[in-house]
Amino acid sequence: MQLTDIPWFLMIAGMCLAHDGFARDGNPPDILSLTTDAKPAEATIEDVAWISGIWQGEAFGGLTEEIWAPPQGHAMVGMFRLVTNDQVKFYELLTIAEEGNSLVLRLKHFDPGLQGWEEKDEPVTFPLVEVSSKAAFFDGMTFRKLSADTLQISVAQRGKDGTPGRLDFEFTRGKDLTGE
Template identity: 45%
Template sequence: MAAFFSLTLVSQEKFENTLTYNDEAGSPEATLECLDFVAGHWQGKAFGGIVEEVWTPPLGGSMMCAFKLVVDSQVQFYELCTLSEENKTLILRLKHFRGDLKGWEEKDETVDFRLVKVEPGKVYFDGFTFEKVSHDEINLYVVLEEKGEKEEMRFNYHRFKGGTSLY
């Protein structure tokens, strides 16, 4: 399991469930073991529609995820994400794509989230937190910024076990 470090080294801004990366503190040592609870097929509600994520189990020092948002039976956007072990810690990377798979970010750019803290059932990246509620439920907390205003948003997911959508 990953090393812990004092909360005094982490700026919490105004949010309850996300932390901000501190360059002086750096990232703690960690492996993908601390995020094995994320592996699976998940569904929830957000942005006026259904959100879906599929996370693979660790393989080759990484986990990958496909995300999509569907509103009124239309895909609004996708994300491709990776959780990777690098330099004895973890990094979360993602890229956004419109419904037609045209990327939002430039070709060689990703949105990167550096690891801040690991505790049992909760893994904090810079502005992005994974929380295990139970075997069949997780929360993802993300700090979103729009027009200079930051907001912490909770995505509540339930494990999808096949058949039709949970929603």
């Protein structure tokens, strides 16, 4: 079965549930998790500034776009959208912010009418496990800078049968918002 054979809404539901229900030691090898007694990695927002930019790709049978603003105020803000058959299927609002001596990634999903999928005060949260100049490993989600113009995001998930799996999104650097 290929990524395009699975309805997008089932895959996104799996992504949402994957973080909360995933065994801490059950992630694919290059998607790291914090053990229950581990502390998040030390980092500042400048350590992940390389994520900023306009990123475009294809997934779930449609076009994907992830836009990250540069660091400001010890945080970055991003948005994701999926467009299939010229219709928005869903949005995500994301932040990466300094918390203590580390970083935490938070996200919320929204339908095309901006109705939230998660409870009002409950974002999906991914603490930082490890960071380098080309990779940021959050608990269950990995950002990798494959080249100056290629960003890969990998998310841990569980299959219907409970087996560990992953979703990989590959983005290329897009044009700026003015089309240039």
